[in-house]
Amino acid sequence: MNVKYWLPRSFTILQEGYSARHFSSDIVAGSTVAIIALPLAMAFAIASGVGPEKGLFTAIVAGFIISLLGGSRYQIGGPTGAFVVVLYTVILKHGYDGLLMATFLAGLMLFLMGAFKLGSIIKFIPYPVTVGFTTGIALIIFSSQMKDFFGLPVATMPAEFIEQWKLYSTQLSHINYYALTIGVVSIFLLIKLRHAFPKIPAPIIVIVLSSFMVYVFNLPVETIGSKFGELPSTLPSPQLPSFSFEKIRLVFPDAITIALLGAIESLLSCVVADGMTGDRHHSNKELMAQGAANVASVFFGGIAATGAIARTATNIKSGAYSPISGMIHAIMLLVFMFVFSQLIVLIPLSALAAILVVVAWNMSEFHHFKAIALKSERNDTVVLLITFLLTVLIDLNTGVQTGIMLAGLLFIKRMIDVTGIIDKKDQIRMPFDSADEPYETEDAFAISKKNIPQGVEVYEIDGPFFFGVADRLKNVLNEIAQNPKVFILRMRHVPMVDATGLHALEEFLDLCKNNQTILVLSGVNEHIKLKLKRMKLEEKIGHENITDNIDHALIRANELLKKEPYNALREH
Known part of the structure; x- marks a missing residue:
């Protein structure tokens, strides 16, 4: 032990x-x-x-x-x-x-x-x-x-x-x-x-x-x-409460x-x-x-x-x-x-x-309630409103239990909608891991074929960016020995992102800023770009830091590295 x-x-x-x-x-x-x-x-x-x-x-x-x-x-x-x-x-x-x-x-x-x-x-x-x-x-x-x-x-x-x-x-x-x-x-x-x-x-x-x-x-x-009388001036003596199996x-x-x-x-x-x-x-x-x-x-x-x-x-x-x-x-x-x-x-x-x-x-x-209710996906809005209404109108037990059950069912539906029959786990993976080599061998945009400048880290989310993956993103910077100047997050294989994923991305952006790191997104599809815009995340990240592919992301990273740190950070 x-x-x-x-x-x-x-x-x-x-x-x-x-x-x-x-x-x-x-x-x-x-x-x-x-x-x-x-x-x-x-x-x-x-x-x-x-x-x-x-x-x-x-x-x-x-x-x-x-x-x-x-x-x-x-x-x-x-x-x-x-x-x-x-x-x-x-x-x-x-x-x-x-x-x-x-x-x-x-x-x-x-x-x-x-x-x-x-x-x-x-x-x-x-x-x-x-x-x-x-x-x-x-x-x-x-x-x-x-x-x-x-x-x-x-x-x-x-x-x-x-x-x-x-x-x-x-x-x-x-x-x-x-x-x-x-x-x-x-x-x-x-x-x-x-x-x-x-x-x-x-x-x-x-x-x-x-x-x-x-x-x-x-x-x-x-x-x-007037309602409760005098207050004690010290703690009471500890005593064991009465127990019964019926209670x-x-x-x-x-x-x-x-x-x-x-x-x-x-x-x-x-x-x-x-x-x-x-x-x-x-x-x-x-x-x-x-x-x-x-x-x-x-x-x-x-x-x-x-x-x-x-x-x-x-x-x-x-x-x-x-x-x-x-x-x-x-x-x-x-x-x-x-x-x-x-x-x-x-x-x-x-x-x-x-x-x-x-x-x-x-x-x-x-x-946050208004943002999810008005700007998020319909499924997230349904979970939010049902949890809220059941909590208020019935009780908290019913609200939480039903909300979690609905979220689980909708997650299964999302996986059916976006996932093929592929023997691969959703994960956030490091591009320099040797286990990724076979995956990138025939890929024109494989990171192994690119020149990564000093001070730049590249990670990739492979699969749907939902609540089960969101928490892992928060710990990514802790896995890196030294905070990078630019962090490229590749999202080319991310077909969807839910409200929890967007919230985690916003928290990760704030964490990057606190560590004097600039976040650049690569390979974001149009559907996710629309979500970023609705939630005003596009504005926080910076339109020029949301790129179409890894080549454009590396060009942007080189531009940022050439600038003085203060000037580069001030833009964001």
Whole structure:
């Protein structure tokens, strides 16, 4: 057994050397993230149907373990918006004990996914499915927050989207205009502060100001204290939840959904962090850490946790050096809870609802949703819309499962449409591999017959560029010892590309730019050129960098090599 393979990133980074300067950077970043995480953890817990303290317990316990044992250098863990819909539904159906059981089972599943090295498989979930259920979740979060945003006197909210709006329509005469004013002003401040002062944690400013106004003017709005009472100032003693086989049977489907969502969200957060920093996460370590964190959260009376994209990005922007910043974030939350528990109860629920409305908009990925719905292939649009509608109108389990099933069926159809009976695997292959020699012997455009200049790398995608191939493209630059000045990607044998392939190509283009590498495409067919134009990728790549064949691509590469690096890059 290779022990080093399973060592958490926090251990390996400490082994590489960790100085007082690094620790100082982690303290600043961890404290900054904790300030932002404080209102979010409580807001997500309340939206999930539990008390705000359970969100804090989760952010402290699970957040610490995810950073301690995880496979990412910068990951911040805790409650997230992705879980709100599922957790609220589980609590309505099975109570909080059922949620603890489902979260415990999901933790075990996540741990086993990592232990059996299934981390890379999670990445193959088609992009339209991911966008469909993410946008659906965002809409449901928005819908669920209208009760507190308008200050409506509703004791229990239904989980179903249609039922929620039927209920709202009967409560229009009971709007609390003080709560509504706080909500609207809070949204205005969140948006304005984010653009005018991006380094200031806008959520904490909003809850401080709104709490002050409610306290000073004694405004008749619902607060954390009026609804949930006093908050504890420390963590509860750990205890084992009650188990029963009947409860396990009932919550098992929900546990699968929590595990799947946790895996997707955490690995997506890791990918975002890698894109921002150039680091590379270890997906299997990360899944094992997520599993351990969710099990520990159950022992301390918390809820489900996963990697939080926005908080992870804030951690990076605040100068984090290592996973210790995530551990400091958890410790600082514990300090805040101990010191400020008497003040936290003054926070108005309408301000927290406003924060979640903005979170829902940010997580909706509306621009990606619109691009796939209006500009992508009909099949991708169908998968997207069905996943979205089923998530909103029925439930997340049905939406995700149906979306993946449809994507699989459409993939089979695509392969039938574009693939002949040829004994050859779809792959991204290196032109200098000796295994390719027989394939190129009779080819007039064989790379072996061309003069490849120094500083130029040539790769070829051989076959359909769909979601099963997209992830491999992202790792190509990591296989090259030294970043090339020009990267030629041959696509002469690519008959089609789906939405996931286009998204991967855009991410690869950004990665090339970050590495001071210019991307040139060769042999792109007219159908794919039309797709690049529709998605505005042609503009990003540069029309002159999309060529008809390898000869033209090499001519373009030579032109770029003759230019000064700054001038060449400035064009793109």
